[in-house]
Amino acid sequence: MSIYEYRPLLIFSVIMAACLGAVAGSFLNCAALRIVRGEPFVKGRSHCPHCGHVLGPMELVPVISWLVQRGRCRACGAKISPRYLIAELVFAFATVLCLLRFDLTALCLRNWVFLGCLFLLTLTDLDAMIIPDGCHIVALLAWLAALPFVGMGRGEIVAHLIAGVALGGGLLLISLAMDKIMGRDTLGGGDIKLLAVVGLYLGPIGALFALVLACVIGLLFHALGRGEGARPFPFGPSIAVAAAAMLLYGAPLVAWYRGLLF
Ligand SMILES: [Zn+2]
Structure with a gap:
């Protein structure tokens, strides 16, 4: 099956790839931060580095949550680095390019x-x-x-x-x-x-x-x-x-x- 067979499939596939890429970008960014800090690779739930507030499901949605909260922690109002947003967007873009280039x-x-x-x-x-x-x-x-x-x-x-x-x-x-x-x-x-x-x-x-x-x-x-x-x-x-x-x-x-x- 090819995503280029008909247009609705192409549009759907690109949207899915962008979402998957944003989630993966978020995961890879967190993994990178943990590796650099010497923490276990996948440990505990995501939390605000300033106040320790554990992120709820809505705060874990890539890109959207950062934009809705205007780059601030919901609990303490501390600034969240734009790095999170950029990492999610960059890998979403890379995922879409990969799909468009190599198809399914x-x-x-x-x-x-x-x-x-x-x-x-x-x-x-x-x-x-x-x-x-x-x-x-x-x-x-x-x-x-x-x-x-x-x-x-x-x-x-x-x-x-x-x-x-x-x-x-x-x-x-x-x-x-x-x-x-x-x-x-x-x-x-x-x-x-x-x-x-x-x-x-x-x-x-x-x-x-x-x-x-x-x-x-x-x-x-x-x-x-x-x-x-x-x-x-x-x-x-x-x-x-x-x-x-x-x-x-x-x-x-x-x-x-x-x-x-x-
Ligand atoms: Zn906080």
């Missing part, structure tokens, strides 16, 4: 899980320069679990495996050499593992484009963030944004480049 397929579900992992590690890396191993593990398991359903040929599977190993292993060697030369840590271990997973999902050409794009985005962020204190900008978010862009819209670019080669 196993590939859509697999790539949505990958986008969730990228989103979570972007938040934790921005907050505390942490890339949880759980993100790589979940992405890897989703890739493996979806293999029988996504119609990849044996050659393609091997190419993607090699891309993962080569990108992760290659960058590990480069970063070890750079560490020796520069006398400090250059690329984090989390970044290297992330790039291995990106290679697995995007294949050799897609992953190389993602790497170049990640460097461009990283340099842009670096240029924009200069002067605001000496905190180095983590590389993980740049890799995540580049990988998501290539996952969703990279196919024409990869096809064009293949055409140049063969």
